[in-house]
Amino acid sequence: MKLFIEKLPGTKISTAPEDLVCYGFDASGIQVQPAAVVWPDTTEDVVKVMKHAYKNGIPVVPRGAGTGMTAGSVPVKGAVILSFERMKRIVEIDSENLNVVCEPGVINGKLQRELEWKGFFYPPDPASMNFCTIGGNVAENAGGPRAIKYGVTRDYVMEIESVLPNGDVMTSGVKTSKGVVGYDLTHLLTGSEGTLSVFTKIRLKILPLPAGVVTLLAVFNNLEASGDAVTKIISSKIIPRTLEFMDREAISAVEKFKPVGLPRDAEAVLLIECDGNPLAITKEAEKIADICRQLGAEIKMAEDEYARNNLWASRRAISPALYQIKPDKINEDIVVPRNMVTKMLTSLRKLSEETGIRIVNFGHAGDGNIHVNIMVDRQDKEEYRKGLDLVKKVFQETIALGGTISGEHGVGLTKARYIGMELSKKEIEIMESIKKVFDPGNILNPGKIFPH
Numbered sequence: 260m261k262l263f264i265e266k267l268p269g270t271k272i273s274t275a276p277e278d279l280v281c282y283g284f285d286a287s288g289i290q291v292q293p294a295a296v297v298w299p300d301t302t303e304d305v306v307k308v309m310k311h312a313y314k315n316g317i318p319v320v321p322r323g324a325g326t327g328m329t330a331g332s333v334p335v336k337g338a339v340i341l342s343f344e345r346m347k348r349i350v351e352i353d354s355e356n357l358n359v360v361c362e363p364g365v366i367n368g369k370l371q372r373e374l375e376w377k378g379f380f381y382p383p384d385p386a387s388m389n390f391c392t393i394g395g396n397v398a399e400n401a402g403g404p405r406a407i408k409y410g411v412t413r414d415y416v417m418e419i420e421s422v423l424p425n426g427d428v429m430t431s432g433v434k435t436s437k438g439v440v441g442y443d444l445t446h447l448l449t450g451s452e453g454t455l456s457v458f459t460k461i462r463l464k465i466l467p468l469p470a471g472v473v474t475l476l477a478v479f480n481n482l483e484a485s486g487d488a489v490t491k492i493i494s495s496k497i498i499p500r501t502l503e504f505m506d507r508e509a510i511s512a513v514e515k516f517k518p519v520g521l522p523r524d525a526e527a528v529l530l531i532e533c534d535g536n537p538l539a540i541t542k543e544a545e546k547i548a549d550i551c552r553q554l555g556a557e558i559k560m561a562e563d564e565y566a567r568n569n570l571w572a573s574r575r576a577i578s579p580a581l582y583q584i585k586p587d588k589i590n591e592d593i594v595v596p597r598n599m600v601t602k603m604l605t606s607l608r609k610l611s612e613e614t615g616i617r618i619v620n621f622g623h624a625g626d627g628n629i630h631v632n633i634m635v636d637r638q639d640k641e642e643y644r645k646g647l648d649l650v651k652k653v654f655q656e657t658i659a660l661g662g663t664i665s666g667e668h669g670v671g672l673t674k675a676r677y678i679g680m681e682l683s684k685k686e687i688e689i690m691e692s693i694k695k696v697f698d699p700g701n702i703l704n705p706g707k708i709f710p711h
């Protein structure tokens with residue numbers, strides 16, 4: 260790595276063991292230490308790194324905050340981590356054209372707050388929004404609870420400045436609200452998991468802040484009824500801004516971890532929000548409450564901002580809370596058609612009973628997106644093997660129901676071996692050729708997405 264450091268004077272670089280440890284893992288729990296960590300300040304710094312890496316065949320892995328679930332930012336051996344903590348400027352809020360330009364290291368939650376302060380709204384809200392970065396969100400095409408009404412990150416990306424593996428700078432996309440000239444490279448880069456280019460500036464669409472929000476908690480004593488409520492709410496032609504699901508185990512784990520008074524004896528809860536015109540949303544919320552009551556639910560309403568924030572803090576804490584159940588979890592991210600949620604939840608319960616492995620389910624049920632957490636102890640080889648067998652079964656059932664194996668966490672390393680269950684050979688072949696066009700030397704985040 261000495262050569263690397265000499266060639267990049269002025270750029271902050273470290274090969275200190277404590278940095279190599281800290282930048283070698285993400286929320287998947289997989290750990291591989293990089294050879295060095297570089298913190299660029301500018302696009303020019305990234306250009307310098309990429310030119311040098313390209314010439315010398317050094318793998319480079321861009322990294323946001325490392326909150327990813329599929330080891331997308333975990334390096335291969337010998338790789339350099341390009342970490343964006345120092346590129347965290349909100350460059351411009353264009354209130355006349357409703358967009359914002361920011362550097363990749365901006366924290367999602369910080370951007371949300373800056374915008375809300377000015378009466379604007381950036382909807383994508385991954386559970387890790389208080390830590391994760393916009394660059395990482397764009398690389399993973401992150402979603403979040405509000406995706407049901409507002410869509411995912413890709414729906415907001417207008418323009419990306421990025422550095423290609425050979426060091427060339429490319430700006431793709433438009434500054435306008437529409438644009439259809441040529442292939443849509445911007446939306447190809449969005450969700451490319453750091454394998455095609457390194458983002459250095461991102462222009463995102465923003466919206467006016469909704470005038471009002473109503474938050475409900477529907478408490479069910481029957482798992483199936485909660486799944487049926489999801490289908491009924493959607494088919495009643497109301498699109499709430501969130502329709503989140505937690506099963507009994509998720510409720511119990513998060514209540515031990517961050518108690519906010521969720522009903523521990525319930526089989527499931529739905530956390531539902533409507534936003535918009537205060538009069539309209541009151542009516543929508545009443546209709547949703549009626550649907551849930553007819554299915555046997557008890558309805559609680561968040562009385563104020565404090566109660567609403569508490570409920571969301573609890574929801575966002577489920578992921579870490581689950582480690583109280585077992586030291587490891589295999590966290591999947593399936594999506595089924597929304598009218599298949601009950602069927603999927605029933606199959607998951609059956610799979611758990613058959614194998615004796617605990618499965619905790621929560622997630623964005625309104626999108627049909629269930630976070631299936633297969634709880635294991637990796638040290639227990641037999642249990643871990645059973646857990647991995649279960650993953651395959653979960654994916655088979657998902658695909659049989661017309662679903663997809665990942666709704667928001669991406670493929671990364673952990674799902675690479677399974678993409679052939681969903682994608683055809685032709686699709687994989689075309690995707691691999693795209694990778695080669697951008698990165699003929701395979702230096703940018705190698706080993707991700709494609710099975711090797």
Ligand code: MLT
Nearest residue numbers: 386575577578590622630
């Ligand atoms: C969430 O919705 O909480 C995140 O996607 C994280 C997770 O699945 O654990």
Ligand code: ZN
Nearest residue numbers: 386403622667
């Ligand atoms: Zn999620």
